[in-house]
Amino acid sequence: MSTRNALLIVASVLTVASAVAVAAEGPNLGRVATPEEIALWDISIGPEGASLPAGSGTPKQGEAVYTAKCLACHGENGAGKPNDQLGTLPGDKPPVKTVGSFWPYATTIFDYVRRAMPYNESKTLTNDELYAVTAYLLQLNGIIGEKDMIDAKTLPKVRMPNRDGFVTFTRGK
Numbered sequence: 569m570s571t572r573n574a575l576l577i578v579a580s581v582l583t584v585a586s587a588v589a590v591a592a593e594g595p596n597l598g599r600v601a602t603p604e605e606i607a608l609w610d611i612s613i614g615p616e617g618a619s620l621p622a623g624s625g626t627p628k629q630g631e632a633v634y635t636a637k638c639l640a641c642h643g644e645n646g647a648g649k650p651n652d653q654l655g656t657l658p659g660d661k662p663p664v665k666t667v668g669s670f671w672p673y674a675t676t677i678f679d680y681v682r683r684a685m686p687y688n689e690s691k692t693l694t695n696d697e698l699y700a701v702t703a704y705l706l707q708l709n710g711i712i713g714e715k716d717m718i719d720a721k722t723l724p725k726v727r728m729p730n731r732d733g734f735v736t737f738t739r740g741k
């Protein structure tokens with residue numbers, strides 16, 4: 569190996585070493601998030617509902633939440649307007665793809681509403697309000713009865729009508 573090549577190797581090793589040192593130190597911006605701050609964002613609930621929180625609600629309790637916090641955008645009985653329709657209306661042709669007619673897992677309603685609704689003040693509902701409004705949407709869609717109580721145990725057991733309506737896509741052979 570020529571001296572020149574050897575010097576080039578030494579130089580590039582030094583460059584890598586100093587890059588690693590910078591990465592370890594970080595760019596010195598902000599601070600490390602606290603476990604409490606991470607917990608606020610770490611709220612995903614899978615289809616099986618494993619991380620559902622404590623709390624419960626019935627469709628009747630949910631109707632009150634809906635009237636106060638959802639109706640203005642989603643209409644009477646989830647009929648929609650100005651925003652998305654949330655209830656299945658018989659005679660919708662073609663059928664409207666919404667919560668009851670399309671979503672395969674009931675746990676997704678809780679997860680979605682918790683992270684995204686009410687649209688103008690997301691992440692403000694309590695867990696009881698979330699269970700209740702989820703129960704109300706399920707009842708509106710004829711999936712549970714008026715007296716059914718929804719909590720971390722019962723929600724994952726609710727079978728959505730379109731559970732088997734999706735085709736599994738596998739890439740390649």
Ligand code: HEC
Nearest residue numbers: 634637638641651652654665666667681685686687688701
């Ligand atoms: C300020 C208006 C507004 C309010 C209030 C509101 N929503 Fe929504 N909602 C929207 C909009 C807009 C969308 C569509 C969002 C998108 O597609 O990204 C939506 C979508 C949804 C969906 C998904 C519908 C689908 O089939 O894709 C659900 C479920 C839902 N809202 C539930 C609720 C519930 C429950 C409440 C009350 C706790 C609520 N929303 C309050 C505006 C609102």
